[in-house]
Amino acid sequence: MAGGATLSVDGRAVNYGERFTYKGMMLNDVPNFAQVFGYTNASWTLRADLVCEYVCRLINHMDRKGYAYCAPHNADPSMEAIPYLDFSSGYVQRAMQTWPKQGARAPWRHPQDYGRDMFQLRFGALEDGVMAFRRAGEGVVSGPAPRDLAAAA
Numbered sequence: 001m002a003g004g005a006t007l008s009v010d011g012r013a014v015n016y017g018e019r020f021t022y023k024g025m026m027l028n029d030v031p032n033f034a035q036v037f038g039y040t041n042a043s044w045t046l047r048a049d050l051v052c053e054y055v056c057r058l059i060n061h062m063d064r065k066g067y068a069y070c071a072p073h074n075a076d077p078s079m080e081a082i083p084y085l086d087f088s089s090g091y092v093q094r095a096m097q098t099w100p101k102q103g104a105r106a107p108w109r110h111p112q113d114y115g116r117d118m119f120q121l122r123f124g125a126l127e128d129g130v131m132a133f134r135r136a137g138e139g140v141v142s143g144p145a146p147r148d149l150a151a152a153a
Contacts, residue, residue, distance in 0.1 A: 017101075021100045023072075023121060024111075025037070025051045050122065066135050070131055072132070084100055130143065
């Protein structure tokens with residue numbers, strides 16, 4: 001996942017396997033990070049284009065509002081974790097514990113469906129009650145308060 005890159009938040013390593021994916025591209029409580037994972041059932045670049053378009057919309061929105069930070073936050077502790085891919089190949093199954101999970105419902109679900117993704121990524125609200133935004137040096141100004149990563153470790 002992520003080409004073997006390691007992530008950390010506030011000096012603490014991020015374990016991909018313990019995270020949910022937001023819209024199939026961002027990780028819960030990991031600020032200012034997105035990754036592209038295309039479709040397994042259609043052209044990879046169809047989804048890559050949508051993800052890039054969404055990230056550009058998000059950056060432009062943050063610039064307009066003066067936000068320096070965004071991170072999706074899952075406020076539902078009962079969210080059912082589903083494997084990121086429904087793919088039975090051995091190499092995928094062996095790596096699945098190192099991949100983030102998806103949730104049972106949007107926006108934590110990666111539907112592998114271009115029509116749904118196009119609506120959600122191209123036209124969906126950026127300030128959706130799940131994405132938290134902050135200005136530099138301030139607390140959360142929009143969205144839910146992300147959990148304290150230091151306290152959770």
